[in-house]
Every structure is written in structure tokens, then in C-alpha cells.
Amino acid sequence: MLEDLFSIVKTRFNVEQQTEEKKKNNVPKDLMFKCPRCSNVVFKEDFDKNAKVCPNCNYHSRISSRERLEYSVDKDSFEEFDKGMISKNPLDFAGYEEKQQELRAKTGLKDAVITGIATVHGEKIVVGVMDSNYMMGSMGSVVGEKISRAFEYATENKLPVVMFTCSGGARMQEGIISLMQMAKTCAAAERHSEAGLLYISVMTDPTTGGVTASFASVADIVIAEPKVLIGFAGRRVIEGTIRQRLPENFQSAEFLMEHGFVDMIVERRKIRRTLAHLVRLHKKK
Amino acid sequence: MNNLTACERLDIIRHKNRPTVRDYIPVIFDDFYEMHGDRLYGDDGAVIGGIGYFKGMPVTVICTVKGRNLEENKASNFGMPHPEGYRKALRLAKQAEKFKRPVICLVDTSGAFCGIEAEERGQGEAIAKNLMEFMALKTPVITVILGEGGSGGALALAVCDELAMLENSLYSVISPRGCASILWKDATREREACEVLKITAEDLTKFGVCDYTIEEAEGGAHNDALTTADNISAYLEGALERNLKKGLDELLNERYTKFRKIGEFEEI
Numbered sequence: 315m316l317e318d319l320f321s322i323v324k325t326r327f328n329v330e331q332q333t334e335e336k337k338k339n340n341v342p343k344d345l346m347f348k349c350p351r352c353s354n355v356v357f358k359e360d361f362d363k364n365a366k367v368c369p370n371c372n373y374h375s376r377i378s379s380r381e382r383l384e385y386s387v388d389k390d391s392f393e394e395f396d397k398g399m400i401s402k403n404p405l406d407f408a409g410y411e412e413k414q415q416e417l418r419a420k421t422g423l424k425d426a427v428i429t430g431i432a433t434v435h436g437e438k439i440v441v442g443v444m445d446s447n448y449m450m451g452s453m454g455s456v457v458g459e460k461i462s463r464a465f466e467y468a469t470e471n472k473l474p475v476v477m478f479t480c481s482g483g484a485r486m487q488e489g490i491i492s493l494m495q496m497a498k499t500c501a502a503a504e505r506h507s508e509a510g511l512l513y514i515s516v517m518t519d520p521t522t523g524g525v526t527a528s529f530a531s532v533a534d535i536v537i538a539e540p541k542v543l544i545g546f547a548g549r550r551v552i553e554g555t556i557r558q559r560l561p562e563n564f565q566s567a568e569f570l571m572e573h574g575f576v577d578m579i580v581e582r583r584k585i586r587r588t589l590a591h592l593v594r595l596h597k598k599k
Numbered sequence: 600m601n602n603l604t605a606c607e608r609l610d611i612i613r614h615k616n617r618p619t620v621r622d623y624i625p626v627i628f629d630d631f632y633e634m635h636g637d638r639l640y641g642d643d644g645a646v647i648g649g650i651g652y653f654k655g656m657p658v659t660v661i662c663t664v665k666g667r668n669l670e671e672n673k674a675s676n677f678g679m680p681h682p683e684g685y686r687k688a689l690r691l692a693k694q695a696e697k698f699k700r701p702v703i704c705l706v707d708t709s710g711a712f713c714g715i716e717a718e719e720r721g722q723g724e725a726i727a728k729n730l731m732e733f734m735a736l737k738t739p740v741i742t743v744i745l746g747e748g749g750s751g752g753a754l755a756l757a758v759c760d761e762l763a764m765l766e767n768s769l770y771s772v773i774s775p776r777g778c779a780s781i782l783w784k785d786a787t788r789e790r791e792a793c794e795v796l797k798i799t800a801e802d803l804t805k806f807g808v809c810d811y812t813i814e815e816a817e818g819g820a821h822n823d824a825l826t827t828a829d830n831i832s833a834y835l836e837g838a839l840e841r842n843l844k845k846g847l848d849e850l851l852n853e854r855y856t857k858f859r860k861i862g863e864f865e866e867i
Contacts, residue, residue, distance in 0.1 A: 402863040404806065405797050455862035462859065484750070484772050486781060489796050490808050493772040494861040496751060497758050500730035501855050508735065524772075526723030527711075527751045532731045546723035546751075547713030551777075555713050565718060575721045 349373055351541065365582045374539040374582050376519050378421075379428050379445035382478055386516075386585050387432035387441060394430040396463060401425060401456045407487040413449070423448045425456035426481070429464040431473070435590035440468040443478045446520070450482035453525055457485075458495025461529060465502035465513075474512040474593050475503075479530040483523020496528035503529050512596040514589065517544050517567065517576070531575070535592060537585075538567035538576045601766065605793040605802075608767040609775070611819040612746040618824035620647060620662040620705050620745065621671075626828040627835070628653055628660060634691060636683075640720060643684030644674045645708070648691040653703070654836060659695035661688045661756060663708040665746070678747075679712035682725035685755050689729050696738045701839055704756040707745040709774060711752030726755040733758035734858070739842035739850060743813065743831060744768040745820075760842045760854050763811040763834055764800040765827070767819055770808070771798040807861055811838070 347361040347368075348354070354370035361368070365385055366375045377385075383392050400418075403410045418424060426448040432441050442464050444451045461477070468475045484492040506513060515533035519542035526546050530536075538544060545565035553560060563569050570576040580588050603611070611617070624631055624647075631651035635642040648661045663680060666672030688704075695702045711722055733740060733756075742759040748770030757770075764770060771778075778792040779785055803809035813834045816823030842850060 396866070398867040399864050400867060402865060404863040405795070407795065455864045459862045459864055486773050486778055486796075488863070489772050490770060490798065490803055490806055491861060491863060493750060493754055494808060494858055496727075496754060497730050497734065497858045498861060500727060500758075501734045501858055504731045504734050505855070507731075523723075524751055527726040527755075528730055529727070531721075531724040531727035545718055546711065546726075547718065551713050552715065552718070556715065560715065564715070573719050573721065575724050 347375075349375075367582055371541070372581075373541050374519065376446050376480070378447055379423070379443040379478075382443045382518075383428075383432070383441075385582055386443075386478065386589070387434055387439075388436065388586075391433040392430050392441070393432070394428055395467065396429065396460050397424070399424060399456050399460060401454050401488065403487075404455070404491050405487065405489045407489075410487045413487075417448055421445070421447050425460070426451045426453070427457045427460050429460045431467075434476075434586050434593065437590050437593040438473055439589070439593060440464050440471075440473050440475045441478070442475070444480045444518075444525070446480045446482075449485060451480045451525070452482050452485035452492070453495050453499075453528075454485035454488040454492045455495065458492070458498050461499045462502040465499070465506045468511060469502075469506045469509050472509070472511060474514065474596065475506060476514045476516065476589055477529065477533070478516045478518055479521045479525050480518045481521060481523065481525035481530075483525060493524065496524050499529040500532060503532050507532075507534070512593065514592060516580075516585065518542055520544070522546065522548060536575065536577050537580050537588070538570065538578075539582060540567060540579050542567050544570050544576070603767070605769060605796070605799050606790045608769060608799060609790075609793055611767045611821070612769065614819060614821045616821040617746060618820050618827065619667055620664045620707060621667070622824045623705065623745070623828050623831065624651075624660065624662070626825060627832050628658070631660065635687075637686035637690055639686055640683045643676075643681050643687055645676045645678055645680040645712070646684035646687050648687055650700070653839070654832075656839070657698070657700050658839075659691055659700050659702045660705070661691055661702060662705040663753070663756065665707055676712060678708045679710060680708065680752060680755075681712050681714075681717050682720040682722050685711075685725040685729050688756055689732055692733060692736055692740070696736050699738060701739040701741065701843065702736070703835060704740065704742040704759065705745055706742060706748055706753045706756050707768075708749050708752050709747050710749030711755070726751045729755040730758050734854065735851065737847055737851070739839065739845075740854075741835060741838045741842065743834070744770050749774060758854075758858070760850060760857070761810045761838045762808060763813050763838065764803065764809050765813050765820060765831075766800055766815050768800060769793075769798040770800075770803055771796050807857075
């Protein structure tokens with residue numbers, strides 16, 4: 315028995331060493347993709363063809379909001395709202411404006427969400443897509459305002475709303491104003507709901523903090539992509555509080571479904587069809 | 600009103616004799632009956648809720664509570680609620696709506712608890728639901744921040760018609776400590792972060808978040824809990840009067856607008 319124990323420890327040790335070695339491998343970025351979850355390496359071309367999903371472990375990698383729209387709504391159907399909205403610097407936070415200018419130039423985005431109207435298999439929806447490339451998808455004034463306006467537009471025009479969320483949470487640089495966006499977006503979602511309209515949120519990697527604790531969680535139907543991270547507090551924060559390592563699947567989409575906070579897990583390649591079906595199911599005769 | 604920095608106020612609200620909700624409730628309310636449990640999972644010691652009279656009027660009182668000593672703190676988890684705390688709050692708020700009682704929330708929390716069980720039971724969902732439901736609650740809601748207003752954990756009891764803050768209280772999107780560790784990778788620089796974040800009642804009044812500032816006793820509430828409690832009472836009396844005379848549509852539209860208009864952006 316003791317021997318077994320030793321061998322278990324030994325294999326564990328070896329595995330760790332291997333992954334350490336794997337991490338050291340420098341994969342050319344434009345040629346190969348290395349999955350951050352299973353460390354599997356595939357040709358980038360194959361990975362792209364697979365909707366940027368790891369063919370080995372089915373990890374749905376982070377994608378830009380434009381890519382997300384490409385996979386999720388009908389081609390050329392998207393019309394963007396509030397294209398020119400940019401945030402101010404309410405706290406006079408040092409470096410905030412420079413950081414935004416830099417990111418705007420780098421990503422072509424103006425903030426961490428794009429909203430608009432689109433169709434899925436011909437069904438009209440109001441859609442919002444967050445983008446983790448812009449300050450980790452954090453929610454400040456612009457994100458809060460655009461999302462609230464999207465809900466208000468949908469309420470006025472009796473349309474369903476689909477929100478693809480990914481966010482590190484509230485945007486610290488905008489202080490209390492970013493906290494208030496949580497209440498503001500929920501308020502707009504409430505009025506939409508009160509009007510008897512459908513709201514679907516699709517949680518993508520990662521959905522955390524103030525976004526999980528606001529509009530992302532109050533949808534009629536909560537969908538998640540496989541294996542993505544969803545939670546309120548960050549993993550390191552929790553590990554710091556309880557001083558122990560957390561289980562591997564903690565805060566995964568599957569973990570949330572098991573605990574009753576996600577209705578279904580839908581793969582990226584099936585999302586458009588699923589959304590179309592769900593929207594049709596809610597159509598009033 | 601004094602002119603202290605955010606840091607100096609942080610010291611005052613962390614004073615070991617800072618009065619807690621347990622000190623204020625018996626002074627401000629009469630015949631307070633505490634109610635327990637969320638009817639779903641359990642009873643959270645970090646949230647106290649109940650019913651009682653405020654100057655002869657039945658009200659529902661919902662508070663986050665910090666302990667005055669280690670034993671109380673163990674029971675109240677240092678004032679950091681789990682999801683069942685927020686769900687208890689919502690249950691009592693809905694009850695207040697049914698019996699047409701105004702809701703008074705007293706908030707003093709460093710934030711919602713971060714732990715395995717809090718995640719398993721849906722901390723994010725519990726807070727989100729409160730934000731949505733309080734927004735549409737058909738009875739006046741008045742919130743007073745007593746000490747720390749820690750992020751979403753405080754906001755879950757602060758979707759209200761009027762928000763007041765004790766003059767030394769702080770209300771922030773992230774703890775100064777958390778901010779320092781993200782900004783400078785150094786949690787010990789929390790005092791610097793405290794000033795950067797703009798979290799005093801004065802700052803928040805400028806941002807349109809705080810509607811009233813309530814004076815504390817000279818030098819801080821710990822010097823005279825009774826005087827501070829009287830000031831809170833005087834504020835609540837006015838706040839209830841202002842909000843109870845509104846029609847329901849007016850009340851809810853104004854609550855919506857209060858939050859809807861907050862945001863600093865431009866369109867180019």
C-alpha cells in the first residue's frame with residue numbers, strides 16, 4: 315500500500331515536471347495554438363476552423379467581440395448602436411486616459427462592449443458582446459450606458475436581448491461610478507423583463523465580479539460556453555481568504571450548472587441555432 | 600462637518616469602539632423583532648433583518664452587521680454576508696412590499712464574503728437579483744451607509760430612493776487594499792489607494808451617488824453613539840416623509856432615474 319502511495323506521488327511529480335517543460339516550449343504564435351487548459355498544441359489554421367475551440371479538450375478560447383458576432387449572428391446583419399461613445403475620467407485616475415487611447419488604437423474598440431441589433435436565422439435580437447481585450451472587459455460608464463440603452467431599445471421595440479458576457483468585473487479606475495453601473499444595467503433589464511420580453515445571457519470566458527453580480531445573472535435563460543470561468547470572487551482572492559488550493563473545476567461552467575446557476579452549456583458552433591430556437595419559442599402568437 | 604481625508608476617516612470607521620447596527624437599532628427603533636432565514640438555505644449572521652416601529656410607523660429594517668468583539672464577529676462573519684444573507688434581505692423586502700412598510704437598510708460591510716461556499720450558492724446571482732428586485736420594490740427604500748460600504752456587497756442593500764452616509768463612512772467599488780494590490784501589487788499601500796478612489800461622502804455627493812450626509816458625534820460616532828443615533832433618526836424621519844408622499848409611479852421612476860443617470864461618457 316505504501317508503495318502504491320509512493321508511486322502515485324512519483325507520477326504526480328513527473329507529470330508536473332512534464333507540464334513545466336511543455337510550458338517552456340516556445341510555439342510560434344502565428345503558426346500554432348497552444349491550449350491554455352490542456353496544453354495541447356494544434357495548427358492555428360485547424361484551430362480557427364474549429365471556431366477557436368480546442369479540438370482536444372473542447373476549451374472555448376477567448377475571442378474578440380467581432381469574432382463572436384461572426385460566429386453568433388447572421389452574416390452582415392449586425393448594426394451597431396452608440397459607435398462613438400467613450401468614457402471620461404471621473405476620478406482623474408492617473409494614466410487612465412492614456413491607457414484607453416493606447417487600447418483604442420490597438421484593438422479598434424472604443425470600450426469593452428459593442429451593442430446593436432442583429433438577426434439569428436432571421437430572428438431579430440438586440441445583442442451586446444463584451445470584449446476581454448479591452449481592459450479585461452471591465453464595466454465602467456460606457457459599458458453600463460451601452461447595455462442599459464440596448465435594453466431600453468429592446469423594451470421600446472419589443473425585442474429579445476442576448477448578452478455575451480466576459481468581464482473581470484467593475485472598472486476600478488472609474489470608482490463608485492462603475493459600481494453604480496451594476497444597478498443601472500439591472501434596472502434596465504428589470505424594465506425589459508417587466509414588459510414580458512426575453513433576455514438570454516451567454517457567459518463566456520471569463521465572467522466574473524460586478525458583471526456576474528449584475529446583468530449577466532438576471533437573465534431568463536443563462537447559457538454558458540463549455541469549461542469557461544464564471545464566478546463572483548477571483549480564484550486568488552478566495553485562495554487567499556481560505557488559505558487552501560481550490561479544486562480544478564471550481565467556478566467552471568459545469569460547476570455552475572451543477573449548482574443550479576446555469577441553464578445550459580452550449581458549444582460555440584451551435585449557439586446561433588440555439589438562440590434562434592429559443593427566440594422562436596418565446597414568440598407571441 | 601469636519602474636513603478629514605479619506606484615510607483619516609478610515610481610521611475612525613475602524614475604531615474598535617465604532618458603534619455597530621446592534622448599538623443603533625434599540626435607539627432608533629421600538630419593538631424591534633428580528634426575523635431569521637432566507638427560506639432556501641439558512642440564516643446568515645452577517646445580515647440582521649426584522650420589523651419594528653420608527654416613530655410609531657411600522658418599518659422593515661435590513662442591515663449588515665459587524666461584531667463588537669471576536670465572538671460577535673464569528674457569528675456575523677465580520678459583517679461579510681453569504682448569498683443566504685442577501686436572499687434573507689430580499690425576502691424581508693418583499694414582505695415589506697406586501698404589507699406596505701417602508702424599508703430601511705443600514706449598511707456596514709467590507710463586502711460580500713469570498714469563499715468556496717459563497718460561490719457554490721451563487722454569490723453573484725444573489726447580489727444581482729437584489730439589484731433587480733429592489734429596483735422595482737413597490738415601497739420606499741432608504742439606505743444609510745454607517746461605516747464601510749464595500750462594493751457589490753453593500754450595493755445589494757443600496758438600490759434605494761435615497762442614500763445617506765454617515766460623515767466618516769466610505770463607499771467604494773473595491774476595498775482600498777484590493778485597489779492597492781491591483782494597482783501597485785502592494786496591498787500595504789492601501790492608504791494611498793484610499794485617496795485615489797474618491798470614496799468619502801463628499802466625493803460621492805459630487806458623483807450624485809450620496810444624497811445626504813449625516814453628522815456624527817464630535818470626533819466620530821464612537822465618541823457618542825446616542826447623538827449619532829439621534830442624527831440618523833432625524834434624517835430617516837425626513838427621508839420617509841419625502842418618499843412616502845410620492846405616488847408609486849413617481850417613486851419608482853425617480854429611483855430608476857437616480858441610478859440611470861450615473862455615468863461619465865461622451866459621444867464623438
